[in-house]
Each structure stands twice: as structure tokens, then as C-alpha cells.
Amino acid sequence: MSDQILKIVKQALSEDIGSGDVSASLLPNTQVEAHIIARETAIICGTDYAKVAFLLVDDSTQINWKITDGDQVVENQTLCTLSGLASSIVSAERVALNFLQTLSATATQTQCLVAKIAHTKAQLLDTRKTLPCLRLAQKSAVKCGGGVNHRMGLYDCVMLKENHIIAAGSIKQAVQSATEKYPNLPLIVEVESLDQLQQTLLLDGITRALCDNFSIDDLAKAVVLAKDKLPIEASGNIDESNISDVAETGVDYISTGGITKNINAIDLSLRFG
DSSP states (O other), rough: OHHHHHHHHHHHHHHTTTTTTTGGSSSSSSSSEEEEEESSSSOOOOOOHHHHHHHHOTOOOEEEESSSOOOOOOTTOOEEEEEEEEEHHHHHHHHHHHHHHHHHHHHHHHHHHHHHTTTSEEEEOOSSOOOOOOOHHHHHHHHTTTTTOOOOOSSSSSEEEEEHHHHSSSSSHHHHHHHHOOOTTTTEEEESHHHHHHHHHHHHSEEEEEEEEOOHHHHHHHHHHHHHTEEEEEESSSTTTTTHHTTTTTTSEEOOOOHHHHHOOOOOEEEEE
């Protein structure tokens, strides 16, 4: 059991159960069998979080998973069966399903977008636009859906965005400071125009250029300008409607916060019997 998963699930259970589940306290002390069922097609993720939720409430609960993270399920498919006290299962139910529904939503949306760019070389990246305290969980879900993780946080990659560049005085000065202080970290420079991209291409030590909110035409020009010099990442207002067009420009990466923040929870339910 991961310490990170344990910590997050404990917090979630504390938030939900508080001083005690008053509704569950009304149930007889009987053993039941339950099933978690998918109500729609989805890529499943979050089984470890759900398992920990049930076991933290009652470690005598038995869980038999029929699937693993990354599997696709269809409507009315059973994800797992549970055996245990009725009161324990209903107390853990909401927290377990919240993790499963949210993480499966990220995995499913990721898979949808990955499929739309599969005919190109572009890789789909996530961003830091994740739900608070679920960074690792949602980035794991992105990988379940076939995506690739961007930087994990503010500590493992230097990313120079508009405000960093303004504060530093120029792209050149910002890059110089970054390469001097953090020579061993990846360095991504966000550019907002082809002119800024050309400035960036003249500098050493940069890992890739992120073209923010470029038009399709300008992305295609950026790919030509950066050929054999820097990988190009496209970002900004990219979704199902335009991701194929973006990928077909020849960019190396496409990043979108939509796969972690603009998601609809997957419809799952837990039923006794």
C-alpha cells in the first residue's frame, strides 16, 4: 500500500465519515455481497484507491477485482465483488467510488484524445491543472489512458512562461538564469509568437519550445523553423474538436489541462446482492 495513497484516502474518509456514519449505524450486523458495476464504457483507473478505502474502514472486507487499471469496460460490466459487513461497505462506498469515477474519467478522456492523434507522431501530455492533492493519481490515470506525463510539479523542470520572461527582462535573460542555476533540469520555454520562437531557437540549453495558443498555420510554420533544433509542444485551447488538426502540423507534443480538469465522472454504482 503506497504511503501517498494511504494518506489521501485517509483524508477523504475523514472528510466523509467524520465522527461516524450515522446511517450505517442503523444497519444490522450482517454479511453481504456487493458489486461495483460500470454504467457506461470507460477506461478504468483508481482501483488501488478504492481498495484502500474499503480496507481502511474494515480490513476484513474481501475484494475481488475483475479488471485492472487501464482496462476498458462496457456498460453493465462488473468491476469487482465485495464481501463484508453491510455497514462497512456503505461507509466506504462513496469515497471509493469518487476515486474510481474521477480517475477513470481522466483515463477515458485521455484515451479519447490519444486515439484522435494516433495517426501522427504527436504525444499527448498532461499539465499541472489537476485536482488538489490528486496530482499523482491523475497523472497515473493519464498514463492508463495512453498519455504521457509532463512535469510533475514546479520542482522537476524549469518552465519559463510569460510572467517569468517579463520579470527577467527578456527570453535570453530568463534562459541564461535558468541554465546557470539549474543546468541539470529540463528547460521548457513558452513562446507566444513566431518571433519569440526565433529568439528561443538562437539560445542553448533549452529542452523544447511550447507554442501557446498558436493558430494552425503558425504551428505549421513553427515546426518548420524548429526542425532539427528543438521539439515543439502545442498548448492552449486544444480539445476534441481541433486536436487532430494540431497534431497534423507535425508538432512533437500536445499538452492540455482538459484531461484532468474538464472531465465528467464515469457512471459507476455499487449494489448489494
